[in-house]
Amino acid sequence: MNTQPSQQEKATEAKPSKSRVWLRRGLELLVFIVIIMGVRAWQQRDIVTGVAPVLSGERLDGKPYVLPARPAQPVLVHFWATWCPICRAEQGSIESLAHDNPNVITVAMQSGNSSVVQKYMSEQAVSFPVINDADNQISARWGVQAVPASFIVDTEGNIRYVEIGYTTEIGLRIRLWLASF
Known part of the structure; x- marks a missing residue:
């Protein structure tokens, strides 16, 4: 057997x-x-929702910037850093959006002083508007702990969309468009 x-x-x-x-x-x-x-x-645990926090500062080009309480058009507020490889991959999309849309403001987070950020912008051949947040006060107010982070603020002054990490240009354009309704 x-x-x-x-x-x-x-x-x-x-x-x-x-x-x-x-x-x-x-x-x-x-x-x-x-x-x-x-x-x-x-x-996204600390990300602010609801009414957009105050955002004001001097842009790298020397012009003052204040996010209106009720913007006429939706605004993209984009947080990034010079040391972030994902931000570098996304900067072409942000550059294109800023070129087509005056309602784009970016915040350079933990990237050194303004001359360091300006040098980076020149080396990368990008010119989107930037507020340097060297001391992390703006980022803390918005609850940003990871970059890239994109906020779409609608015409009522409310944060309508938040994206952490890489976001496509078309995705941002669609969100900006949807926030206008």
């Missing part, structure tokens, strides 16, 4: 069914999604 399993029995035992494979993949995907959502929630 042979108690050893046949080759066919071995193959059947070793190979999980298709439904088990799909179930496992589905569970792995669910775990991945939960982790991503947890990271995003952690990044």
Whole structure:
């Protein structure tokens, strides 16, 4: 009497069914999604919502800037840093938006003094409007702890959309457009 399993029995035992494979993949995907959502929630834990905080300062070009309490058009407030590689990847989108839309203001967070930020802007050949937040007061007021961070402020002065991390140009354009309704 042979108690050893046949080759066919071995193959059947070793190979999980298709439904088990799909179930496992589905569970792995669910775990991945939960982790991503947890990271995003952690990044946004202190982000301000509701009425936009005060935003005022001197731009790198020497002009004063004050975010109106009720802007005539939606405003993109974009936080970034010179040391952030994702911000560098996104700066072409911000440059294009600022070129087409006067309601874009950026805040350079933890990037050194204004001359360091200005040098970076020159080296990168970008010219979007920047307020330097060397002492992190503006970033703290807005609850920003991770960059890039983009806020869309609507015409009522409320923060309508917040994105932490890379955001596409078309995504920002659509959010700006939607915030006008």
